[in-house]
Amino acid sequence: MTGHILVVGGAVLDSLAEPTMLLVARRTAPEQFAGLWEFPGGKVDAGEAPEAALHRELREELGIGVRLGTELEALTPGGWPLNERASMRVWAAEITEGDPRPLEDHDELKWISVADSDEALSLPWIPADFPIVRALLQSLAAHAGSASGGN
Template sequence: MTERIVVVGAALLDGGRLLAARRSAPPELAGRWELPGGKVEKGEAPEAALVRELREELGVEAETVERVPGEWPLRSPYILQVWTARLRPGSPAARPLQDHDALRWLTPDDIWDVDWLDQDVPAVRETLTRFPTETR
């Protein structure tokens, strides 16, 4: 059996909004939107990987809050796990640094205005249940 490789995604929530990142690479994913994140390195905890990836990809300091239930298959042997996360106080504004060319903060009303990667759609749906009640 092939060892699974975990890819972590951040449901980065701020002020009742979810951050979406538009892929710039690889070419087959460019122009579509995803929850930012990346691969967990050998010996690294998924939560630590997510914090590291958000720093590398978006230049922000964040902290994980809770794991979103479920995991979603990507191209074998990768699987996606998602955590809700929030910006740490004093963190700089998010900006695309690696693998992305645009960012959007989406409210629950405009969450489907972007062309999400197919594998992120179920995770985004599950994340919607994490939004504070007053923003739904």
């Protein structure tokens, strides 16, 4: 596959240890994605490690520094398919520096509940991100279920 594009995305959570909220971003461009929600992130540059690219992208797009958690297991070894030429790898992340603002490529940011999957799944997502959102919510619900020792 020549010219494969690797994209990285951040599932920015209010806490890596006990996540309750997910930060999502609404695109302004390109035209076919304007108004749709996505995981913030972007393309990995040649010679750049995916994790370093994600740190760079989150600083450029949202003005934040983060601590990365685990990578969300994808359907394929190369990441989540976005189209015939690109795939995305997604990491959980927690803000360690700055207040998120839509600096580049986005016009709105929103914190949504990870416990209320209807809230997340009812947003108009970029189509390729939708299965990733479902997988993330399932992963977080499984983690919460195994981490809770009862109320």
